Amino acid sequence: MLEINNLHVKLEEEDKVILKGVSLSIGAGEVHAIMGPNGSGKSTTSYVLSGRDGYEVTEGTVTLNGEDILEMEPEERAAAGLFLAFQYPVEIPGVGNMTFLRTAVNAQRKARGEEEMSAADFLKFIRAKAKTLKIDADMLKRPVNVGFSGGEKKRNEILQMAMLEPKMCILDETDSGLDVDAMKLVAEGVNALRDEGRSFLVITHYQRLLDHIKPDVVHIMADGRIVKTGGPELALEVEHNGYADILAEVA
Amino acid sequence: MALRQTKEDATTARLEGCSLPEGGSWATAARKSALARLQDMGLPTRRDEYWKFTRPDTLTSSEVPRAAVFDPKDEPPVFDAIDRLKIVFVDGVFDPEASDDLAMAGVKIERLEHAAESDIHWAKELYGKLETNGQTPVQRPLAAMNTAFATDGLIIHVTKKAARPISLIYNHGSDDSDVLLHHVIKVEPGAELTVLENGPAAARFNKVMEVEVCDGAAFHHVRAQGRDHERRAVTHLFGRLGAESTFKSFTLTANGVLTRNEVVLEMIGDDSVAHVAGAALGDGDFHHDDTIFITHDAVNCESRQVFKKVLRNGATGVFQGKILVKAGAQKTDGYQISQALLLDGDSQFLAKPELEIYADDVACSHGSTTGAIDEEALFYLKSRGVPETEAQDLLVKAFLAEAIDEIENEEISEDLTARLEGWLVRRRG
Ligand SMILES: Nc1ncnc2c1ncn2[C@@H]1O[C@H](COP(=O)(O)OP(=O)(O)OP(=O)(O)O)[C@@H](O)[C@H]1O
Ligand SMILES: [Mg+2]
Numbered sequence: 001m002l003e004i005n006n007l008h009v010k011l012e013e014e015d016k017v018i019l020k021g022v023s024l025s026i027g028a029g030e031v032h033a034i035m036g037p038n039g040s041g042k043s044t045t046s047y048v049l050s051g052r053d054g055y056e057v058t059e060g061t062v063t064l065n066g067e068d069i070l071e072m073e074p075e076e077r078a079a080a081g082l083f084l085a086f087q088y089p090v091e092i093p094g095v096g097n098m099t100f101l102r103t104a105v106n107a108q109r110k111a112r113g114e115e116e117m118s119a120a121d122f123l124k125f126i127r128a129k130a131k132t133l134k135i136d137a138d139m140l141k142r143p144v145n146v147g148f149s150g151g152e153k154k155r156n157e158i159l160q161m162a163m164l165e166p167k168m169c170i171l172d173e174t175d176s177g178l179d180v181d182a183m184k185l186v187a188e189g190v191n192a193l194r195d196e197g198r199s200f201l202v203i204t205h206y207q208r209l210l211d212h213i214k215p216d217v218v219h220i221m222a223d224g225r226i227v228k229t230g231g232p233e234l235a236l237e238v239e240h241n242g243y244a245d246i247l248a249e250v251a
Numbered sequence: 252m253a254l255r256q257t258k259e260d261a262t263t264a265r266l267e268g269c270s271l272p273e274g275g276s277w278a279t280a281a282r283k284s285a286l287a288r289l290q291d292m293g294l295p296t297r298r299d300e301y302w303k304f305t306r307p308d309t310l311t312s313s314e315v316p317r318a319a320v321f322d323p324k325d326e327p328p329v330f331d332a333i334d335r336l337k338i339v340f341v342d343g344v345f346d347p348e349a350s351d352d353l354a355m356a357g358v359k360i361e362r363l364e365h366a367a368e369s370d371i372h373w374a375k376e377l378y379g380k381l382e383t384n385g386q387t388p389v390q391r392p393l394a395a396m397n398t399a400f401a402t403d404g405l406i407i408h409v410t411k412k413a414a415r416p417i418s419l420i421y422n423h424g425s426d427d428s429d430v431l432l433h434h435v436i437k438v439e440p441g442a443e444l445t446v447l448e449n450g451p452a453a454a455r456f457n458k459v460m461e462v463e464v465c466d467g468a469a470f471h472h473v474r475a476q477g478r479d480h481e482r483r484a485v486t487h488l489f490g491r492l493g494a495e496s497t498f499k500s501f502t503l504t505a506n507g508v509l510t511r512n513e514v515v516l517e518m519i520g521d522d523s524v525a526h527v528a529g530a531a532l533g534d535g536d537f538h539h540d541d542t543i544f545i546t547h548d549a550v551n552c553e554s555r556q557v558f559k560k561v562l563r564n565g566a567t568g569v570f571q572g573k574i575l576v577k578a579g580a581q582k583t584d585g586y587q588i589s590q591a592l593l594l595d596g597d598s599q600f601l602a603k604p605e606l607e608i609y610a611d612d613v614a615c616s617h618g619s620t621t622g623a624i625d626e627e628a629l630f631y632l633k634s635r636g637v638p639e640t641e642a643q644d645l646l647v648k649a650f651l652a653e654a655i656d657e658i659e660n661e662e663i664s665e666d667l668t669a670r671l672e673g674w675l676v677r678r679r680g
Contacts, residue, residue, distance in 0.1 A: 050634050053626070078636035090631040094649025100632070103645065108636035143649075144631075160635060 001199040002026040002049075002168050007060035009048050009224075018044045020224035021060070026168070026217075029196040033210055033235060034203045036221035037243050042203045043087050045221075046172045050084040051077050064168055078104075079111035081167030085157035085174045087203075092144040097156070100144045101126060101163050108164060129162045133189050150177035158189040169193070170201045175209040187212030207239035220246055258293035265294055265313055272402045277375040278367035285379050285398035292392040301389055304569040304601040305511055305540040310393060310455070310485050315429040318454035318508075321479030326673050328420070329449040329475040330666055335418035342423065342453050343403055343430030349420075357411025357442065363404040363433055374406045377435045381461040381489035385515040388575075389544065394487040394513075397459040401433035404459075409436070409468075412443040416471075416663075421450035423479065428453040434460045438468040440493070445471040445660065456484040466493040466520055472500040473663050476507055478674060480535075483509040494520030494549070501658045503667050504531040504539055505674045511540040518545070518552040518580075528557040528657035532647075532674060533566035533598075540569035541589075547580040547610075556587040559654040561647050563594035570602040570619065578609040585615035592650045593623055594643070644675045 002024070009019035019041050026032050034042050048055050049062060051074035062070050069077050092100065106116040117125070130140060133155050145153050154174050161169055171190070175183055190200065190213050202213060210218075210232065218234040219226045222243065227250045228234065238246070266289075271282045295307040309316045338360070339349035345362055353360040366372050379398040385391055407417065421432075430453035438444050442465075452458070464470045476484065484507060490498050504510055514527050531539045545554045560568035570589035591600030602619040624646055632642035648671065655671075658664040 052630055052634075073639070074630060074633035075636050075638050075642075078634055084634055086631070090627050092625075092628045092631065092646070092649065094652040095628075095645050100635070100645070103641065104632075104635035104637050107638060107641060111636065111638075164635065 001028045001030070001065060002201070003061070003063045005061045007045075007048070007062060008058045009044060009055050010058055012054050012056045018224055019048070022221070022224070022226055024219065024226060026199045026201060028199055030217065031194070031200040031202065031213060031215045032217045032219060033215040034201065034219045034221050035205065035235060035238050040221045041224040042221055043172055046084050046170045046203065049170060050074055050082060075107065076111070078164070078166070079108045083161050083164055083166035083169045085154070085161060085169070085171040087172040089145050089153040089157055091146045093146050095144050097142055097144050098126065098140045101160060104160070105163055126163060129159055132192070133159050133162070133185055135159055151179060151182045154178055155182060155186060158186050162189060162193060165193070167197060168199050168201070170203070172203045173205065175204055175206060183209065184212065207235045210235050222247055254298065258296060261296070262290060262293045265311060269400060271399060272367070274367035275370040275372070277370065277372055278378070281375070281379040282399045285382070285395045288383065288386065289392055289395040289399055292386070292390045292395065294392050294396070301542070301571070304571070304603075305509075305538065309483055309509060310457070310511070315427045315455050316483060317426045318423070318479070318481035318483065319426055320423050321451060321481070323478055325677070326670075329477065329670055330418055330447050330663070332666060333416065333418070333447070333662060335416045335447060337418050337420060338405065339420045339422060340403070340432065340452070342425060342428035343432050343456075345403055346422075355413055355415070357409060358413050358417070358444065359408040360417070361406045363406055363435075364402055366406045372406075373408065373437070374435050377437060377461050377463055378433070381463070381491055382459060382487070384491070384517060385487070385489050385544070391487060391513060391515070393457055393485050394459050397431050397433055397457050397487070401431040401459070404433040404435070407434070407436045407444070409438045409442045409444045413445065416445035416447050418447040421448070421452035421456070423451040423453055423482065426454055429455045430457065432456075432458045436460065436462045436470070438462070438464050438470050440465045441467045443469040445473070447663070448472070448474040449477065451477060451479040451482045452484065454482060456482065456486070458484070458486045459489070460487070461489045462498070463491050464493060464496040464498050467495045468493065469497040470499070471659065473658055473660070473667070474500075474502040475667060475670065476502065476504040476510060478506050480506050480508060482507050485511045486513065488512070488514045490514070490516040490525070492516065492518045492520060492523040492525060492552075494522055496520060496523045498524070499526045499657070499659060500528070501654070502529040503671065504529065506532070506534060506537055507539070508536050509538050511542060513542045514544070516545045516554070517548060518554065519548050521550045521552065523549065523552045525552070525554040526657055527555070528654045529559070530651040530654040530671070531560040531568060532671070533560065533562045533568060534678065535564045535566060537562070537566040538569070539567070541572070543572040545574050545585070547574070547576045547583045547585065549580060551582040552580070553584040554586070555657070556589070557654045557657055558589040559651050560591045560600060561594065561650060562591060562598035562600065565597040567598070568600045570600070570604070572603075572617070573605040573607065574615055574617070576608040576610050576613050576615065580610045581612040583610060583613040583615065585613065587617035589619045590650070591621045592647065593621060647675065648672070
């Protein structure tokens, strides 16, 4: 599904290298987790994958289902099936959540040569998805993320993911800021989407989320590299001992 | 003194060969006094402080700058779906064929041309009178010129709640039409009227509307200034608000090489409400100026000014907005915001927000901002699959929303929103 090969990234504006050779291979239907100390480059990886400005790829490749995505615009990557649940979802005053989602769903359908969804179908679809995530009608009407609590913003990200049905879902700390119940909701939302044709890359600091969303593979990122890869037990190790041992071991 | 002399000479030269229209005694008196005002003030020049941001020369020149007639065949006319009483002017001349019957319960509509013929008419108490009041403390010579020389326009007397809006449609017929129109509207106590205006009007258009909103009455005004690129317009909307009255005006402008819209309101009755708003979308050699002056001269009145402009490819937006709170106008609630969204580095927004307050128990605030498109928001939208242009349009509409929300009537608001969306799509090319 997603192949990241020796990815080197620096900031466009300054000579600061952030990713120093990240390699990662996620197969269809798999769930991978990335953990790692603050500032190690996890969010940067997710931004570079989704095509945000400000980064320069100096080396390496990224393919989604065999297609090179690094040359694509963010909207093309989205239409190709990539989705990023932001660590810090953006507030957009004046744009209604519903309008936003409908524009997005239909833009992606159009890009893929599919028919647009009718207003009625869309309404039915979003109501059903919102209900399972306990997002009320009021939140759908309000401007995107404006005045949403931290947890509401995260649930709104998952709602978008559910509506857009992407192939490759990247979740950047979707669990931070969530209370226990909201985390369960989010995890259920994610698990409901799990299937053979869909893969997940879950960035998190806590084992807690991984109790609910069981990863197949866990990676540890430090200083712009994947320094260790293992099974779910790796997350437990981090939970108990922090990163010190792992970092010492690879140093 | 030299400046004064130059101005006088220029005004004399401009008025050469212009004679006051014929009419009955009330109209003649009003026109003569307007001409005297005009001669006393002189036409505006770019050295005038009030015209610092907008060059008046093409509005005052003897020669009319040409403007090709623009026919937007690719969209239905504005307000087409609204149930309204249509009154059509072509190059400033009333067109009875294209207009509906000038009849509505509780509303009397006359043409200025006819009203001006009689020796006695109620319009005498308003025609040129609100304009005169509006000449202090800032001079508006182009409005005085209009009062002096306009021959057509409507005199509207409203005694009840009008069942439907009066829709003034200004068609443009020839490349060099130079048009003056003057409307007078009186909304009697407790009565209500909505006036819609749209259409390019002329190559050069000078329009004055004087509106008296009596105690407990309401006046709503919604205007669309369309996509024709070459027209020039200077408009003055003078309003006087009685106690517990409401005055709301909204203007949507898309293009036009030069537009200056002045709104001058006197709030003389307690507890009245005035909202003035505008959304403008400009491209290239577009120059758009909103000049607003609201005087609070009564207790517990509320005024709001909300103006938003989206500018690109070197377009210029101007906002001069003032709230004047006179001594004794306690409990005034005054709000003013003007904002520009610049889509590129070539465009500019020039703003002069002003507060002048002589009462001590008031709440007034004003703010003016100039900004670029929010890149974070743009990326967020794109990351969800929305293409760049569409994402930008969404943000543009969001930016204008606060101004458009000022339109009270939902049907009219939807009509204008649809219009705006059409313009945005067409602009993508
Ligand atoms: N635009 C930028 N300008 C300057 N520094 C940046 C920029 N983007 C990222 N960095 C730096 O790159 C490093 C990696 O940041 P990144 O956000 O990817 O970390 P992270 O692993 O997601 O951390 P966290 O766990 O705190 O979310 C940090 O040192 C950060 O300060
Ligand atoms: Mg991060």
